[in-house]
Amino acid sequence: MADATAVQTTGTPTQQRRRSKGLSERRLAFFMVAPSMALIALVAAYPIGYGIWLSLHEYSVRVAGLSRWAGLRNYSTALSDSEWWAAFFHTMIFTVCSVSLEFAIGLGMALVMHAAFRGQGIIRTVVLVPWAMLTVVTAVMWRTMFESPLGFVNNLLGTNTVWLGDEPYALIVVILADVWKTAPFMALLLLAGLQVIPSEIYEAAKVDGATAWQRFARITMPLLLPAILVALIFRTLDALRIFDLPFVLTNGKAGTSTLSTIAQETFASNRIYGLGSAMAVLTFIIVMIVSFIYIRTVGGNIRGLAEE
Amino acid sequence: MGATAAAPPQTVDAPAPRKRRAPDAGPKTPFWLWCVVALIVLFCLFPFYWMVSISLKTGVELNNGTPYPHHPSLKNYDSIFHNGDFTRALLNSAVVSVVTTVLALTVGSFCAYALARLRFKGKFVILGLVLSITTFPAIAIAAPLFRLWSNIGIYNTWIGLIIPYLTFALPLSIYILVSFFKEIPKDLEEAALVDGATHFEAFRKVVVPLAAPGLATAGILTFIGAWNEFLFAITLTSSRTARTVPAAIAFFTGSTQFEQPLGTISAASVVISVPLILLVLFFQKRIVAGLTAGAVKG
Numbered sequence: 001m002a003d004a005t006a007v008q009t010t011g012t013p014t015q016q017r018r019r020s021k022g023l024s025e026r027r028l029a030f031f032m033v034a035p036s037m038a039l040i041a042l043v044a045a046y047p048i049g050y051g052i053w054l055s056l057h058e059y060s061v062r063v064a065g066l067s068r069w070a071g072l073r074n075y076s077t078a079l080s081d082s083e084w085w086a087a088f089f090h091t092m093i094f095t096v097c098s099v100s101l102e103f104a105i106g107l108g109m110a111l112v113m114h115a116a117f118r119g120q121g122i123i124r125t126v127v128l129v130p131w132a133m134l135t136v137v138t139a140v141m142w143r144t145m146f147e148s149p150l151g152f153v154n155n156l157l158g159t160n161t162v163w164l165g166d167e168p169y170a171l172i173v174v175i176l177a178d179v180w181k182t183a184p185f186m187a188l189l190l191l192a193g194l195q196v197i198p199s200e201i202y203e204a205a206k207v208d209g210a211t212a213w214q215r216f217a218r219i220t221m222p223l224l225l226p227a228i229l230v231a232l233i234f235r236t237l238d239a240l241r242i243f244d245l246p247f248v249l250t251n252g253k254a255g256t257s258t259l260s261t262i263a264q265e266t267f268a269s270n271r272i273y274g275l276g277s278a279m280a281v282l283t284f285i286i287v288m289i290v291s292f293i294y295i296r297t298v299g300g301n302i303r304g305l306a307e308e
Numbered sequence: 309m310g311a312t313a314a315a316p317p318q319t320v321d322a323p324a325p326r327k328r329r330a331p332d333a334g335p336k337t338p339f340w341l342w343c344v345v346a347l348i349v350l351f352c353l354f355p356f357y358w359m360v361s362i363s364l365k366t367g368v369e370l371n372n373g374t375p376y377p378h379h380p381s382l383k384n385y386d387s388i389f390h391n392g393d394f395t396r397a398l399l400n401s402a403v404v405s406v407v408t409t410v411l412a413l414t415v416g417s418f419c420a421y422a423l424a425r426l427r428f429k430g431k432f433v434i435l436g437l438v439l440s441i442t443t444f445p446a447i448a449i450a451a452p453l454f455r456l457w458s459n460i461g462i463y464n465t466w467i468g469l470i471i472p473y474l475t476f477a478l479p480l481s482i483y484i485l486v487s488f489f490k491e492i493p494k495d496l497e498e499a500a501l502v503d504g505a506t507h508f509e510a511f512r513k514v515v516v517p518l519a520a521p522g523l524a525t526a527g528i529l530t531f532i533g534a535w536n537e538f539l540f541a542i543t544l545t546s547s548r549t550a551r552t553v554p555a556a557i558a559f560f561t562g563s564t565q566f567e568q569p570l571g572t573i574s575a576a577s578v579v580i581s582v583p584l585i586l587l588v589l590f591f592q593k594r595i596v597a598g599l600t601a602g603a604v605k606g
Contacts, residue, residue, distance in 0.1 A: 028507050029428040036419035036478060037434070044441050044449065044475045051452035112344055123345055124596075125589055126352045132588035133356070134536045136554040137577040141359040144570055149371035150362055180355060185599065192600035241445040244538040248558050260447040260539065267451050268543050277451045284448035291443040 048284065055277035067274075074278035084279060087262040090171060090255060095239040098178045102235060103228075105179065106186025113187065114194045127184035135181065139248035142177040167255035174245050174256050182238075186231050193227025194220070233294040240287050259283040356581070363574035370571050384575035394576055396548045397556035404469045404552060405534035411470070412477035412530050413523060420485035421511050425497070435486070441479045449475055450543045457544055464546045472540045476533055481526040484598050488522025489515065525598035528591055532584065553580050 058070040078084050113124055133141070145151045146163040154160060163169045197220065205215050243260035246252050252261035263283060267276025362370065364380040388394045423431055449472055457463035462471075492515060500510040516523070541555040548556070557580075560573050588595060 025426050025507065026428045029422040029426040032418040032422035032426070033434060035415045036438075036482060039415060039474060039478060040437070040441060043471050043478075044444060047449045047452045047456065047472075048444070050456060051448055054452055054455065108344075109348055112341070112348065115341065123348055125592060126349050128588050128592060128595070129352050129356060129585060132532070132584050133581055134554055134577075134584070136536075136538055136557050137359075137581050138355075140557065140570070140573050140577045141355045144359050144362045144574055145355060147570065150570055152358070152375065180351070184352065188596055188599055192596075237443045241447070243447065244554070247538070247542070260445065263447050263451060264539065264543060268454055273451075273455055280445075280447045280451035283445050287443060287445045288440075291440060294443065 051277050051284075052281055054273055055281045057274050059273045070274060074274045075282070077275055078278050078282060083257070084262060084282075086255075087257040087259055091240060091242065091258045094171065094175055094178070094242055094258065095236060098175045098182075098239050099232060099235045101175070101179045102183045102186045103232060105183040106231070107190055107228075109183065109187035110190035110194055113191050127187055129184075130181050131184045131188075133181060135244040136248050138177050138181045139245050142173055142180075143249060146173050164250050165254050170250045170254035170256045174242075174249055177245050177249065178239070178242070182235065186235060189231040189234070190224065190227055193224045193231075197223045233290070237287060237290055237294060240290060241283070259286065359574045360578055362571060363578050365571060384571045385579070387572055388576045388579065391572075393548045393551070393556055393560075394553075397551055397553045398580075400466065400548075400550055401535055401552040401554075404466055404473065404550075405531050407466070408470050408473040408477050408534040409527050409530045412474060412481045413527055416478050416481035416526070417485055417516070417519075417523065418511075420482045421489055421515060423482070424486045424489035425494075425511075425515075426507070435483075438479045438482050442476060442483070444475065446472075446476075446537075446539045450539055453540075454543055463544060464550045466550055468544050469540055469550060469552065472544065473534050473537060476537075477530045480533060481530050484526040484529065485519070485522055488519055488525070491522075492518050521594060524591070525594040528587065528595060529598050532587075535584070 055074050056070060056072070057067045058073070059067045109123075109127060113120060113127070130138070143151075143164065146153050148154060148162065151163075153163065161169055163173050201219055201223075202215055205219060210218070241260055242258050243264065246256040246258055246261055247264075250256045252258070252265060257265075259279070260283060263276055263279035265276075266272050266279055270276075361376050363384050364377040364382070365374075366379075366381045366383050369377060369379065419434075422428070423435060453468075453472055454463075457468045462468040496514050496518065497510045500514045501507070505513065535552075536554065537552070538554045538558070541552045542558060545551045545555060551559070553576075557573060557576055560569060560576065
């Protein structure tokens with residue numbers, strides 16, 4: 001056993017002490033991690049397993065609770081359904097447009113917030129307002145701006161467009177609403193990335209006569225790249241799941257159906273459980289493919305957290 | 309907007325020739341930067357302003373698109389507080405969000421502490437699992453639960469919402485707390501251990517009090533997430549009994565069919581946004597720290 005004088009040196013004596021007291025470290029870790037893992041299994045893994053099971057069956061419309069094995073029939077129905085493919089393409093267009101606009105605006109906001117000037121506190125506060133807004137409220141807000149007699153957009157542009165009732169305008173409004181709400185989040189992630197770039201590098205580049213553009217292209221962008229990747233993938237995964245904005249703005253009509261809205265409509269409104277579950281599982285698979293790329297990219301970050 | 313705002317670094321030195329002497333004397337804000345700032349402020353606040361102005365309009369004014377209400381009226385606000393669906397939804401949202409947050413923080417903090425401090429195998433796998441759960445599309449869980457909850461009788465109840473809310477609340481709090489726990493100096497715990505505390509005592513009496521800011525951050529973000537949740541809220545509820553605020557707003561119609569419902573919907577939206585905005589402004593630093601935790605550096 002370590003005596004009092006040895007404790008001062010380094011970790012080894014304390015470590016011996018640890019093992020002798022209370023639960024061993026490994027067992028304590030097990031007891032601390034187990035509740036979370038059990039809950040996750042219960043609330044996430046089990047429902048997903050059950051969802052896959054549902055998607056492999058057909059359910060009687062007339063007799064409640066009656067079902068029969070359908071194999072992959074629900075999947076082939078979904079994949080040959082033109083409405084599902086329409087939803088798929090809307091989701092893809094939404095994801096590409098909203099994420100790239102959010103990136104451009106977010107990067108601009110981050111650079112402005114990073115620039116030292118008096119009153120920069122205002123802007124850091126103001127960008128949190130859209131982030132704090134509920135998504136449903138965001139949808140209401142954009143309806144009040146675009147819907148005809150209340151909104152000002154048609155007056156401003158001198159147009160007579162039914163923004164929320166016609167293709168492709170409805171999808172444009174959905175994209176704009178999403179960009180408004182989440183560009184600030186993107187900006188905060190990128191700002192955090194900017195703040196860890198040491199200012200000495202810029203000083204050195206200035207001394208060497210690099211222009212502002214060179215400093216941006218050769219220093220800022222490469223060093224910001226990890227933060228950019230994380231932000232883009234975060235947002236892409238979110239965008240692929242988009243549900244609330246199209247649901248509240250247009251109820252998934254007028255060319256705004258998405259992978260999530262069409263699945264929800266199929267199983268919750270139309271009560272076609274098998275097909276609806278298959279559509280939900282397809283969404284899950286698409287998101288998981290992207291998520292896999294995500295984990296590969298930020299794998300280093302998790303490893304960092306897992307390290308001693 | 310993106311292009312103009314992205315320009316700053318290029319033009320940082322543009323006005324420099326005239327005042328080359330003073331770049332270190334304290335940043336002087338160039339005019340163009342103020343313009344960009346004004347643009348960002350307008351971009352962020354104008355949609356909210358418009359909704360507030362709609363919520364103060366009534367009758368014909370709602371339909372003539374004036375930039376501000378000429379005869380502001382609180383009638384819409386009065387009507388939502390006399391709307392039983394809305395007040396009940398506030399209660400539902402409060403209960404569901406608070407319970408979800410407390411559960412996620414309690415269970416999650418144990419897990420996060422073990423991941424941040426204790427030595428055991430499989431940490432990487434557990435963190436990877438936790439992170440991948442945060443990317444699950446809610447629809448993949450909502451579809452089976454829609455049927456399952458009816459079968460076991462918790463469809464349209466608080467508990468029926470709290471359980472699926474844990475799917476995002478628990479991983480979120482674990483992920484934020486791990487990075488906060490890692491920042492607490494190890495020496496304090498070591499000292500407690502030397503003084504004869506067990507690991508669990510060190511966690512409860514030393515780490516948890518020190519991690520209070522981290523717990524607050526994780527709590528706020530979890531609460532906002534639960535308060536904001538929509539897909540489960542409309543799929544797993546069918547009436548005012550358990551319907552939360554976002555779902556209630558989505559199903560809101562005017563009290564009569566001749567009334568433009570967006571006036572009252574806007575008022576309801578303003579009412580639920582203001583506390584949230586205040587919360588966010590008050591805990592601004594914490595929230596930003598939590599949002600970026602683990603995203604930039606491990």
